[in-house]
Amino acid sequence: MRFLPCADSGLLVELDDLAAVLALHAALSEAPPEGVVDLVPAARTLLLQLDPRADARAVEAAVRETRPATNVHSDDELLRVPVVYDGADLPEVSRLTGLTEREVIDRHTSAVWTVAFGGFAPGFGYLTGGDLEVPRRSESRTKVPAGAVGLAGEFSGIYPRESPGGWQLIGRTDLEIWRVDRDPPALLRPGVRVRFVEVS
Structure with missing residues (x-):
């Protein structure tokens, strides 16, 4: 665990991997140290936004003493996302995984995914928890709907x-996952669990 000052009122915690980030994020969400006003997870870092009056050294000491959570998944919130599985890259995902297209869809819908962190664009959540792993496209598209x-x-x-975008597209949803006039604007926030539901 490595701590780095970030801007005027932030503390960046570098961790070994995503699992460590999720475990520390869950623990600090339950019991944030005094002076921590926001937590922003990423793939291998956790940014602690501090109150400008906070003692960064005291926050660091408190984080070092925090035991990472063993259950990093929220039990409260399960977002069901209706999906039409007609994505342009579904045949390629089938080829890359050695599964039939039907099996790809079944695996995607049978998993309970969890938003690990946000990034790339406002409202974009990186979801983990499935057992499908494929590389990004070799060439990004100039326009993804x-x-x-x-x-x-x-x-x-x-x-x-x-x-x-360069992700392998397997389907589409009409669910509006980001809207600035909603509170909160993003449906996919760190810790939210997601179940994809196939629709025709």
Whole structure:
């Protein structure tokens, strides 16, 4: 665990892997040290946003004494996402995994995914928990529509708006996962569990 100052009122914690990030994030979410106002997880780091009056050394000491959580998944929130599985890359994902297209869909819908962290674009959540692992496309698309459901590495995700992207697209949803006039704007926030539901 390595601590780095970040901007005027932040502390960046570098960890070994995503599992360590999720375990520390869950523990600190339950019992944040005094002076911590927000937690922002990423693949191998956890950013602690501090109150400007907080003692960064005291926060670091408290984090070092924190025991990572053993249950990192929230039991409260399960977001059901309806998906039409007609993505352009579904045949390629089938080839890469050695599964039939039907088996790819079944694995994607049978897993309970969890938003590990956000990034790339506002509202984009990196979901873990499935057993499908495929590389990103060798060439990114210049335009991916909002609602496209994709896979990349160990993650699944939903494009919140039209943008370039290199994930393998397996389906699409009409669910609006990012809307600025909603509180909170993002449906896919760290810790939220997701179940993909096939629709026609």
